[in-house]
C-alpha cells in the first residue's frame with residue numbers, strides 16, 4: 049500500500065497552522081472541503097493522511113483524517129511538473145463534500161497538527177539520509193571522473209583546484225553523516241532529538257546541494273548534459289532544502305530548542 053501525507057496547502061507550507069481545508073461533523077461522519085498542495089504520491093496513493101480544520105483558527109483547530117482515494121468527493125488535481133525528483137508523483141488533491149467516517153479521525157480531535165509535526169521529525173531524518181545518498185553519489189562519480197578525465201596532459205585529479213574541491217566535499221559529507229546517525233541514534237533511544245534532527249537535515253541538504261554543484265563542475269561540459277547522472281543529482285538535491293521544512297524552518301527549530309535549553 050502506498051501512503052501519502054497531505055499537510056501543505058497553496059497558502060500554508062512553512063506555516064501549516066494557517067491551513068484552511070475544512071472538516072465539519074455531520075452525524076457519524078466528517079465532511080471535508082478544500083485542497084491540499086504538492087502531495088507526494090498524491091496521484092497514486094492507496095491511503096492519505098490529511099490535516100483539516102475541524103475547529104477554530106490556529107494549531108489547536110486541526111485534526112487528521114485517514115482517507116481512501118476511491119471515495120466520492122475525492123479528486124486528484126494538478127499533477128506537478130518538477131525541477132527534479134521526477135520519478136516521484138506530486139499532485140494536488142481536492143476534497144468536495146468528501147464524507148469521511150467518524151472512525152477515520154486519527155487519534156483525538158484538535159491534535160492533528162501535533163501528530164503531523166511529530167511525524168515530520170521522522171521525515172526530516174529520512175530527508176537527511178536522502179540528501180546524504182545524493183551527496184555521496186556525487187562525490188563517488190566526481191572522484192571516478194577526476195581520475196579519468198585528462199587536461200593539459202594530466203588527469204584532472206592531479207590539479208590542486210580539483211583535489212581541494214573533492215577534499216572539502218568529502219569532509220562536509222562525513223560531518224553531515226555523523227550528525228545524521230547521531231540524531232537517529234538519539235531518536236532510537238527515545239530522547240528528544242528535535243534539534244539534532246533539524247541540524248542533520250540542514251547540513252545534509254546543504255551537502256547534497258554543494259555536492260551537486262561541485263560534481264557538475266568536475267564533469268565540466270559533460271556535467272551539464274543529461275547523458276550523465278550528475279545533472280539529475282544536481283536537480284534532485286535542491287528539494288532536500290525545501291520539503292519537510294525548509295532550511296530556514298530548520299534554523300528556527302534549532303534556535304528555539306537552543307533558547308529553551
Ligand SMILES: Cc1cc2nc3c(=O)[nH]c(=O)nc-3n(C[C@H](O)[C@H](O)[C@H](O)COP(=O)(O)OP(=O)(O)OC[C@H]3O[C@@H](n4cnc5c(N)ncnc54)[C@H](O)[C@@H]3O)c2cc1C
Nearest residue numbers: 053054055056060061062086087088290291292293294296
Ligand atoms: C517535491 C515536493 C514534494 C512535497 N511533498 C509534500 C507532501 O507529501 N506533503 C505535504 O504536506 N507537503 C509536501 N510538500 C510541500 C513542502 O513541505 C513545502 O513546499 C514546504 O514546507 C515549504 O512551504 P512553501 O512552499 O509554502 O514555502 P513558504 O512557506 O511560502 O516559504 C517561502 C520561503 O520563505 C521562507 N520562510 C517562511 N517562513 C519563514 C520564517 N518564519 N523565517 C524565515 N524564512 C521563512 C521559506 O524558508 C522559503 O524560503 C512538497 C514540496 C515539494 C517541492
